[in-house]
Each structure stands twice: as structure tokens, then as C-alpha cells.
Amino acid sequence: MTTIYDVAEVAGVSISTVSHVLNRTRPVREETRTRVLAAMQKLEYRPSSLARAMVRQKTRTIGLIVPDNVNPFFAELARGIENYGFDAGYSVMLCNSDQSAEKEVAYLDMLISKRVDGVIYMTSDAAEERLAPLRSQMIPVVTFDRDFPGVHTVMLENHRGGFTATEHLINLGHRRIACVAGNYSTSHSQDRVSGYRDALEQNGLVYDPALVLIGDWSLASGKSAALHFMRMAQPPTAIFACNDIMAIGAISGLHTLGLAVPDDISLVGFDDISVSAYTVPALTTVATPVRELGEMMCQMLVDTIGGVIDGTAIRRTLSGKLVVRESTAPPHRR
Amino acid sequence: MTTIYDVAEVAGVSISTVSHVLNRTRPVREETRTRVLAAMQKLEYRPSSLARAMVRQKTRTIGLIVPDNVNPFFAELARGIENYGFDAGYSVMLCNSDQSAEKEVAYLDMLISKRVDGVIYMTSDAAEERLAPLRSQMIPVVTFDRDFPGVHTVMLENHRGGFTATEHLINLGHRRIACVAGNYSTSHSQDRVSGYRDALEQNGLVYDPALVLIGDWSLASGKSAALHFMRMAQPPTAIFACNDIMAIGAISGLHTLGLAVPDDISLVGFDDISVSAYTVPALTTVATPVRELGEMMCQMLVDTIGGVIDGTAIRRTLSGKLVVRESTAPPHRR
């Protein structure tokens, strides 16, 4: 691996000069510059970001912690982050936590050791104390849907989303509406469910805990929730799932039972991941601008690193939008 | 940020000693050790991986270049890589190329500058020359389904997979079978298609170019291919799509046309991504062990970095397995 010393020697200048032509950080005589450039070319010189990072105290790398990058929501989010990061000259380290506190801590530790300039932290629970090391190292953090003091965050209007989804079903004439919640002990799911509950109650319907099941955001849990609901003595005529993945699992469960969507039962999801427009039937859902969300989070982080944003924590809110497709219809009259 | 000097001072020892208790690299008197450990704890010391990397010439970081991490195939692959890497003490940098040569080159450059120990390179075309810089820097590379001299690779039995999928349809009685190919100029798609063709010809059926459409692996392209096929004067009774995503798009297209799968037309995919078991109808597909693939690739890379594998390029082959679900049936008799 050729170093700045090799280049300096070949070009017959000092390493300072090489460094300065590299960074355009002070005027260099044109002839000298050309010689240096030629030497770099000839030696296929690639400056070491490591050495640079040591002295600049900036690695131009950010850490991204997600529960699971296979989940389309996080995949899309990672994409948005990577996109923005690339354009801004940052690379991103991918860390999957599997919703495990130990893995989160292990990764946080690794990221600090690698001296990342910042981290985007999609935590699965509300454990603020895990952020302490970042805080004491002065590493900026951006979270999603969290309310940690001093930490930037992007919020999603979860309550409103749950409300809108449910209201849509009520407006279609549904009276018995079930809900598949998610299991992160966070606003994420809880707010969507309370939006569901409020929509029910504001429309004079009773909230029945038996109609709320807690899944784990997976296809399998959506499917088993649907199976469970349809085996009740008095099954619901519609289901609101807290994410599209579970909604898709539910469609599959219903299909297994020989039930048709939306003829026999209506279904609303949340997120609008890309397959949702291609399911059979196409899914009605609350669309979240996930990629934009990722880009926004990355921008907040980069701006903080660059000092564009001062120390005070900022909050931004993104709202979902109901997208009506084929999976919802008035309840079947039997 | 506290350094090894701070720890040494607080513990009243030299930095050599601190380094040695940190790395357990030479015996240290128990009492001294305890003092050092206490100092590290007190100062919340986190050794800088940057400084360590400078002297060790190893970053314990690998680069992953994929066309798009949102594509479930690459998402699953990234997961397998990250999993194995985490256990082996490596972190992974996520790079999306969007199938663009320029982005690949830019990322390759960045990865070299950041001195990654190796790269896993899912390239969208067969451009071997882009690997030259890696080669001259002696950075190990693992590719997928590529045959670059001196470069490790994991091959998939694409031809066999395409053959098996098509044969399954033929065995069900189909005679007019279409194919949705992918657009990477690689064995990836080409071999699957030639497997399809060989299955046809070995069973006495003619290969009709009009029945092969080139998509771009996306939902949208699968859908439009299906629409195209069904508008032909003599539409096929079955479709083999070169990945599940396009197959799912095709189901959607057929649904739009009011056609039922598999009653009106049968469908086979490739990959077996997780949703494929949950589509309506559940998709018959050639299952690829994608996560294992990722783990295997990462292991090959880590072993090469660690010197476990010598310089000679190794090739491993993974085979797909037909998973019959609901999307295939004998052709409809009208």
C-alpha cells in the first residue's frame, strides 16, 4: 500500500506539499502540483482514511442500528439513510440488534470504538440508559419515535395513523373491528392502538380487549392473529394490523380459511411497503414515507455532526396518509 | 475521549502495560492488572479501533456492495453476512450500487480508503476490471455467481434451478410456458433462462423467444410482463419468473386481469423470499438458501483475511430446491 511518503519521494517534494495538493488546502505552484498528481497516479495512491481520521477526529462514518434489515420497513429506511449518507460523503455501518438489549450494547460499544461520527438508533424498547456512553463521548444520535432528552428524533403520527385507518373501516360500516398490535414496548405500536381505540369510542363503538392481539410484526404473527380472530364465536368483520407485514400474514391466514378479502373481511395495514401494492388483493394501508424518513434522519445527523444544528434536541414529525386499495369494503351481509 | 495515556496515568503504569492488560498479550502482575482495570472502568475507557487499525493494519471491517438492500434477496443476504461478521468480530459497511458502474467504483474507492479488510461484491454486471484496485491492494474479495480469476465465489446452480422449475410445469401438463428473465448481463439470469430452455427442448417442446421477456427483477416489471403475455393471441398457460419479486408482480397483474392463479395460469418463482409463503396463492418457487449463502460468503472472506484459506480462488456451489405450493396446477381445460 503506497503512502504519502512514497508520493512525496517520487514527486521530489515534502509530504506537506502532497497533503496540500490532495486537500487543496493551500496554493501550490502549478508545476509542482502536476508533478505530485502524476506521482499519485503512477503509484495508484489512495490516502488512508484511517490516518486522516486520527488527526481530524472525524471518520465520516455513521452507525445504523435496526432490529432487522430484512424487515422491509427497516430495509427501506436503511436505503434512505445510505442514499443521503453517500451524497454527503458518509459511509454507514449496518448493525442488526434482533431487538436484543445485549446486541444493542455490543454494537454501541463497537461503534464507539470505531469512532463513528454519529449513530441512527432504531431501538426496540425505551431504554434510554443505553445511550449514556454515546452521550459521554459526545456522539450525536438520532432516534425514531422516541422522546429521549437531548436526542434528536423523528416522530411519526402513529396515533393519527391508527385513528385514520380505523375510521376508514367504520365509515365503510364496520362495527366489529379487530386490531393486531406490535410488541415493541413503545409508542410505535401503542399509539397506533390508542388511535384505533379512540376512533372506535368517538364513533360510539366499544373497545373490546378481546379484539386486540399482540403480534411481533412478522408475517407469521399476522397470520396466526387472523386465524385466532376468525375462530371466535363472533368474529370481526375487519382487521387493522399495525404494519403491512402482519396484514399480509393476515391475508394469507384468511385465504387458508377459505375467506375472501374484502368480501368476507376487510383489512388495513400500516407502512405501505412496496409489496403492499401488489398483494392480492392490494392492501389498503397508512402510507409512511419511509425512505424520506431515512433521508431526514440522516440529514439531521449529518447536520449535527457538521455543526449546522446546535446542541438542542430537535423533533420533526412525519404524517402517514391513508391509501385505499382493494382490501377494504363494506361488511358482507349474510 | 479518554486515551491509553489517561488510563496509564491514573493507574500509575506505562502505556505498554495498559495495552498488555487490554489485549492479554503478556503476563501482568495481578495487583497491577486490577489497578489498570479499575482505571479503565473509572475513565470509561474505550480503546480506539482507529489507532489499533493503523498499527495492526487490520480494520476488522468489511465492505458489502449490493445493487439494492431493499430487494428482499439482498436484504436476506446482507443479514447472513452481518450475522456471521458480528460473531467473527467484523462490522459491515453497507453500499448500494443501484447497478451503476460509477457508484460501484466510487464505493470501491471509499472502501479501499477506509482500508476494509475485504469486500463482498454483488456486482450487477461482469466487469472484472473494476476489481483491479482491490487486487493491487491485496484486498480479498468474494463474489456471487461470477467467474473472475483469483477471486473467491459462491455459485448457485442457476441452470438446474431454471430447469427444475420448468420441468415441474411440464410435468403438470403445461405446453406453453413463458419466462420472465432478469436484466443483469450475467449468469444469474442467463443460466436460469437456459435451464428453462433446455427443459423445454429435452421434453420435445419448442423454445419460443416471443415467450421470453426481460424484466428488471422488480414487482412492476413482473406485472407488466404478465399483462403482456396474457394479451398475446395465444397466451401461455404457465409462467416461470426468474425471481419471486417478479412472480409476485405477475400474480398481481393476473389478478388485475381477473385471472386466477393457478386455475387460469400457473406460476413459478425463484429465491423463496419470506413473503412467498404468504402470497395468495402461496408461491411455488425454487428456494435458495439466501441467508446461508450470505453466511458462507462472509465466512470465506473472513477465513481469507485470517489466512485460513490460501491464495487460490475457491468456488462453492449452492443448489436450489423446488418448493411446491399453491401457484402451480395442471392447465385449465376450457
Added chain:
DNA sequence: CTGAAAGCGCTTACAG
């Protein structure tokens, strides 16, 4: 059992 010193490859005041 422990320490002093060189070196990894850069950037950046400080001088001239």
C-alpha cells in the same frame, strides 16, 4: 514483571 521508544500514515500549525 515492566517501561521507553519507534512507527502506523496522515494533517496542520509554525517557519522561512
Added chain:
DNA sequence: CTGAAAGCGCTTACAG
């Protein structure tokens, strides 16, 4: 317009 030197935070022979 250019160079010599210190320093970023570690590891690792070399000595004792």
C-alpha cells in the same frame, strides 16, 4: 511557495 516537526492513540519489538 514550500518544508520540518509535532501529534492523533495505539501496538510491539527491544531492554532491563
